[in-house]
Each structure stands twice: as C-alpha cells, then as structure tokens.
Amino acid sequence: RKEVEQDPGPFNVPEGATVAFNCTYSNSASQSFFWYRQDCRKEPKLLMSVYSSGNEDGRFTAQLNRASQYISLLIRDSKLSDSATYLCVVNTIPISSGSARQLTFGSGTQLTVLP
Amino acid sequence: DTAVSQTPKYLVTQMGNDKSIKCEQNLGHDTMYWYKQDSKKFLKIMFSYNNKELIINETVPNRFSPKSPDKAHLNLHINSLELGDSAVYFCASSQDRLNTEAFFGQGTRLTVV
Numbered sequence: 402r403k404e405v406e407q408d409p410g411p412f413n414v415p416e417g418a419t420v421a422f423n424c425t426y427s428n429s430a431s432q433s434f435f436w437y438r439q440d441c442r443k444e445p446k447l448l449m450s451v452y453s454s455g456n457e458d459g460r461f462t463a464q465l466n467r468a469s470q471y472i473s474l475l476i477r478d479s480k481l482s483d484s485a486t487y488l489c490v491v492n493t494i495p496i497s498s499g500s501a502r503q504l505t506f507g508s509g510t511q512l513t514v515l516p
Numbered sequence: 517d518t519a520v521s522q523t524p525k526y527l528v529t530q531m532g533n534d535k536s537i538k539c540e541q542n543l544g545h546d547t548m549y550w551y552k553q554d555s556k557k558f559l560k561i562m563f564s565y566n567n568k569e570l571i572i573n574e575t576v577p578n579r580f581s582p583k584s585p586d587k588a589h590l591n592l593h594i595n596s597l598e599l600g601d602s603a604v605y606f607c608a609s610s611q612d613r614l615n616t617e618a619f620f621g622q623g624t625r626l627t628v629v
C-alpha cells in the first residue's frame with residue numbers, strides 16, 4: 402500500500418465548477434499535511450497547509466479527518482488558471498530514517514479547467 | 517532573488533558518464549533535500565541533509581552521492597549514468613526537518629542517451 406494515495410484523475414471540469422480531490426495516508430503517526438500545486442514542467446509549490454479544524458483560503462478549502470486518515474481539497478468557482486496537478490503531501494517518519502521526518506508526496510491529481 | 521536555485525536546468529548526457537547537479541538556497545534554511553520525479557510524475561525523496569548532516573538516505577543506488585559543503589548548498593553527483601536515471605531532479609529546502617513547508621528549485625531535467 403502506498404503511503405499517500407490520490408485519485409490520479411484527470412479531472413476535466415468547466416469554468417465555475419466545484420471540484421473535490423481526496424487523499425488517504427497510511428501512517429497514523431503523521432503530523433502535518435499539505436496540498437501542493439505543480440504546473441506542467443514546473444516545480445511543486447505549496448498551495449495550503451491542512452489543519453485538523455479545516456481551513457479555507459479564498460476558493461480553496463482543505464479538510465483533514467485523522468480518524469479516517471483522509472485529506473480533501475475543495476476548489477470552488479474553478480478558474481482556467483487552476484489547471485495543474487494537485488499533490489497531497491504528508492509529513493511522516495520513514496522507517497529507514499530513525500526519527501527524521503520527511504515529506505511524502507502522493508502521485509498527484511491532474512485538473513484541467515475548460516473554458 | 518531565487519530562493520532555491522539549481523543548475524543546470526537541462527542535462528543531456530551519454531550512458532556511463534559522471535555528472536553533477538548543484539543546488540543553493542538563500543532562505544537560511546537548515547534542511548535540504550533531493551527528490552526524483554519520474555516519467556509518471558511521482559515525486560520520491562532521495563536524500564535529506566540537516567545542517568550539512570545526512571539524515572535521510574532512501575534506497576538509491578550508490579552511484580548517487582550527495583555533498584553538502586555548507587547548509588546553503590546540497591549538490592548531487594551521479595556516477596556511471598544509466599538510461600533509467602532519466603528524470604527530473606528537484607532540490608528543496610525547509611526551515612527545519614519537522615513540520616514545515618518545503619521550497620523547491622526549478623528542477624533539472626536529466627536525459628541519459
């Protein structure tokens with residue numbers, strides 16, 4: 402089982418649509434969670450951190466369910482510029498590395514917003 | 517000013533060659549990383565350094581050797597390049613190795629022919 406799993410998509414949605422991405426993680430000791438965005442042929446960039454109480458940043462809402470080990474990202478009123486790959490990221494302690502933490506990335510969900 | 521910069525951006529080389537990728541961050545961060553992104557776009561950590569000390573060394577061939585002369589630099593040297601090494605290599609840094617955001621360089625697209 403992968404440490405972080407995402408639906409790869411692709412998601413093709415019209416402008417103005419609401420779209421939701423889901424992610425599950427396997428390590429119950431994980432303590433911090435993020436959504437990153439990666440544009441084609443570019444580096445990943447932080448979109449938002451995910452907090453236990455849920456958090457919102459403009460059109461973006463992130464939710465965390467620790468009991469189910471589940472993270473979600475909701476995008477409202479999609480824009481053409483939202484087209485990208487969205488990466489679910491979990492800060493974990495890998496077995497091979499003692500107490501050192503590392504960011505483990507999901508394989509990403511591709512979103513295309515259509516005019 | 518670029519926060520995390522890596523060079524070169526593109527690297528095309530023949531099998532068997534040795535090459536290096538350089539990375540520098542000007543954010544004053546303690547922790548730096550190398551990630552590999554394969555053709556399926558999956559980002560996998562290779563190495564992590566904290567204050568010049570190796571703290572994560574995932575299962576990568578011995579042909580890959582990271583070097584951190586100081587905490588602002590983390591270079592990646594690859595010996596005897598193979599076709600399967602073709603990928604995009606990203607350098608990243610974070611304030612510390614705990615729960616903080618990572619900032620990525622623009623990536624080095626390595627093609628081994």
